[in-house]
Amino acid sequence: MNPFLMPSLGADMEAGTLVEWLKAPGDAIAKGDLIAVVETQKGAIEIEVFEDGTLDSYLAEIGKEVPVGTPLAMIRAPGESAATEQVAAPEIEPEPVSENAAEPAPKPEAEPVPEPVPEPEAEPAPAPKAPATAPPLPPTQPLVEAAGDRLRITPAARQLAQTAGLDPAGIAAADGDAIHLADVKAALDRPKPPADSGMREAIAAAMSRSKREIPHYYLSHTCDITRAEGFIARTNSGRPPEQRVLLGALTLRAVATALEKFPEFNGYFTDGQFAHSADIHVGTAIHLRRGGLVAPALFNTNSATLDDVMAGLRDLVQRVRIGRYRASELSGATITVTSLGERGVEQLFGVIYPPQVAIVGFGCPVDRVGFVDGQIAPRRTVTVTLAADHRVSDGHRGALFLKAIDKHLQAPEAL
């Protein structure tokens, strides 16, 4: 029997509030299953379990804020107390907010593995108290619908909430039971706070630590992306909108592929030393309309196809916009990429998200005069920047890393 602890979702998180259980005592659970929803400064985060077994009992109350590391539930190992399992399960009081009984126990994304499987690579944890380190979820897998599905909410109410970008978990039900259309309308009528102050505090804490502890160095390089844009245009020309890819997905692939030969930019600096991550999980900065940003991970970005990365990106952006993403996504990135998009400015200087050691920035694409075979020609360019941790790498290697990204963008077909 092992306790399941409130995970740390980054250097800046000290406590979280349990808002919903997604599993009931007696439920079989597999590594990677979503077990609960925790409210943090960054919004509602779905948290996963890291072992196989059976949920034995709850230890934490819904609605109460508890420090990171607090036991939330007990988990029985496979086979443990199996005899009492059938007896115990029905006696457990039904928990108040979820409707787990109606849910099939294994989540679609869960690997139905009966026994704990050792991780292929022994992955160094980013921080000693962070059990939430990246159980790799390949972006190809269909991602589970927002856990709001387990709330008692009428279909009409759910639709309105989704349309309005409102998280159903945050809506109060007037009758104390199910959320009806009127409850959603009431929630929409309430004036919204101008910005999420908790989010601002979280960013302030992480970025202050970054600027205090990390000796950043900065490099900038302008890449010709004429070929890359042409490749994207050709790829998309025969495709319906839902299958089109964006330049942003291609740049993520270029960074991930380049990282394979530059391990000193991929990993975590903790307790005075750098631990390289064998897996490449590129975090992508996504800004939130209500203010702030998050940089959740696209897992195994280096081994995914361009279409996989695009599908993962699309899914992440959608879930981030409605405020539902996973603990492993939030804490799992091994490097971050931030892009200003087509309407931004030419160049950005990133701030490293600790304990990561590098951040790659893409400015907006710009038309410039260039040369092709000695002839003056219009070229499409983008300025790529690197901010990296001088405790781990030097500018010489950083420059080679940026050049490698450029090289991969010149051969987009291979991405």
Add this chain to the structure above:
Amino acid sequence: MTPDEIEAALGEELGRIAPDIELSEIDRDTDLREEFDIDSMDFLTLVTALGQRLGVEIPEADYPNLDSFDAALAYLAERLG
């Protein structure tokens, strides 16, 4: 489909993507993405939604025709006309 219906559809789909922007407050002749503060992913979502709702597939090559709110209305009216 009447121009009013097209405008309602475009306004609604933009409202889903950018619920914090009031249609009445934007400049309908200037850059749509800047007016609604939408990025390329949001724009792709808009194109996808319009395609499904109006039954008109907007090729990527036509994106420049949707540069402003009014330009998008004119483009959609022509495609649906």
